[in-house]
Amino acid sequence: MRQKLKFLTIGIILAGVFSCQVDSNCGSINVDYITFHLKSLNANGQEQNKTVKYDSIVSPQANMALYKPDSVIAIGAFSLPLSPAENVTDFYLYSANRVDSLRFTYEKINRVDSPECGIDMEFVGLDTVFHSYDSMIIVNDTLRRTVNAPNIKLFIL
Amino acid sequence: MRLILSCLFCSMFLSSAFAQLEGEQQSADTTTENRVKEASLPKVPKSFYIPTGLRLGTDLVALGVNAFGDRRNRYELQGDIDFHRFYLAGSYGIASYKIDESDFNYSNDGSYFRIGADVNFLKFDPDFNTLTFGLRYARASFTENLNTNIVDPIYGSYSESFTNSAVSARWFELTTGLRVMLFDNLYTGYTIRIQLNRKITGANEFRSYDIPGFGLSEFKNRWTFNYYLVYRIAWREKKLVIPGK
Numbered sequence: 001m002r003q004k005l006k007f008l009t010i011g012i013i014l015a016g017v018f019s020c021q022v023d024s025n026c027g028s029i030n031v032d033y034i035t036f037h038l039k040s041l042n043a044n045g046q047e048q049n050k051t052v053k054y055d056s057i058v059s060p061q062a063n064m065a066l067y068k069p070d071s072v073i074a075i076g077a078f079s080l081p082l083s084p085a086e087n088v089t090d091f092y093l094y095s096a097n098r099v100d101s102l103r104f105t106y107e108k109i110n111r112v113d114s115p116e117c118g119i120d121m122e123f124v125g126l127d128t129v130f131h132s133y134d135s136m137i138i139v140n141d142t143l144r145r146t147v148n149a150p151n152i153k154l155f156i157l
Numbered sequence: 158m159r160l161i162l163s164c165l166f167c168s169m170f171l172s173s174a175f176a177q178l179e180g181e182q183q184s185a186d187t188t189t190e191n192r193v194k195e196a197s198l199p200k201v202p203k204s205f206y207i208p209t210g211l212r213l214g215t216d217l218v219a220l221g222v223n224a225f226g227d228r229r230n231r232y233e234l235q236g237d238i239d240f241h242r243f244y245l246a247g248s249y250g251i252a253s254y255k256i257d258e259s260d261f262n263y264s265n266d267g268s269y270f271r272i273g274a275d276v277n278f279l280k281f282d283p284d285f286n287t288l289t290f291g292l293r294y295a296r297a298s299f300t301e302n303l304n305t306n307i308v309d310p311i312y313g314s315y316s317e318s319f320t321n322s323a324v325s326a327r328w329f330e331l332t333t334g335l336r337v338m339l340f341d342n343l344y345t346g347y348t349i350r351i352q353l354n355r356k357i358t359g360a361n362e363f364r365s366y367d368i369p370g371f372g373l374s375e376f377k378n379r380w381t382f383n384y385y386l387v388y389r390i391a392w393r394e395k396k397l398v399i400p401g402k
Contacts, residue, residue, distance in 0.1 A: 063311065085313070110363040
């Protein structure tokens with residue numbers, strides 16, 4: 001009986017020790033960019049996809065232009081990264097005949113993913129302080145990879 | 158991998174538990190005569206519920222991790238006191254954890270306790286070996302710091318510091334444990350803990366990463382394992398009731 005109990009104890013220790021290590025795959029669902037869809041309204045007031053030829057998109061907080069294509073092409077959906085160093089990011093969107101600006105505020109929550117994967121950031125509570133578009137809808141105020149809908153719909157009428 | 162080992166682990170545990178129960182059943186049901194004797198046994202005297210000793214021990218897994226790991230430090234004192242087949246059990250521990258990487262460092266420091274009760278399923282063991290199942294309420298209090306030094310390809314490099322100064326966490330545990338006597342009054346054995354319904358409060362500046370006594374806070378439910386070396390301080394002998402004798 002005691003021999004049996006001892007073997008059982010040792011077996012369980014070994015199983016426990018080898019199964020204690022947690023695998024990490026660095027698979028965060030959080031992203032640091034806002035996704036935009038450009039929209040217009042038809043005569044019936046229904047949403048329609050719209051495309052715009054942007055010459056460049058810049059942010060004063062960034063070290064480089066966020067979007068500067070070699071040849072200007074019309075785009076209807078795009079994404080822009082938020083600054084992780086601050087809780088506000090501005091964007092200036094240059095096209096042939098207009099300059100639009102956007103200012104977003106948000107809350108950033110840090111999380112240690114694992115020693116191997118480093119820091120993961122959640123951007124939540126996305127809000128707009130200022131924008132020059134005709135209209136804008138915040139569809140999702142949390143930036144996640146799994147969300148299929150855009151974060152923002154920009155309306156150009 | 159973790160799932161496979163967990164299944165293996167559970168099956169080992171269940172087979173041992175059933176083996177224990179079958180063994181006891183066999184000894185009690187060998188003959189009709191024995192069954193009659195057992196049925197006619199008197200109820201357990203009230204004096205049996207007077208504690209016979211206090212078992213105090215420490216977690217050897219924690220000491221092993223302290224010795225061979227470079228991130229975690231944990232010391233745990235565990236104790237239980239018997240009331241016949243029931244045990245009042247508790248543990249107290251202090252723990253710290255640190256990660257030092259090039260782009261961030263994290264540290265925490267705190268303490269935890271667990272309190273609860275066990276039922277012993279080895280009824281007639283003269284050595285006071287025990288196979289227990291129990292419930293625990295556990296609580297941890299700790300502080301944690303996170304310093305980041307990030308280089309973002311678009312927005313450049315920046316550094317930040319965060320402190321969660323008064324974090325507390327609570328959870329519940331379903332436990333099972335085995336204690337086997339090695340020498341006089343010296344026992345060894347494991348406790349498996351299924352930790353449930355973890356809740357954290359006070360982590361205001363960043364998400365908690367590690368909870369003393371619980372482990373990684375990303376899990377709401379998890380299981381863990383302790384291996385104890387225990388000394389029993391006995392102050393009273395109990396005359397055992399053995400069926401058929």
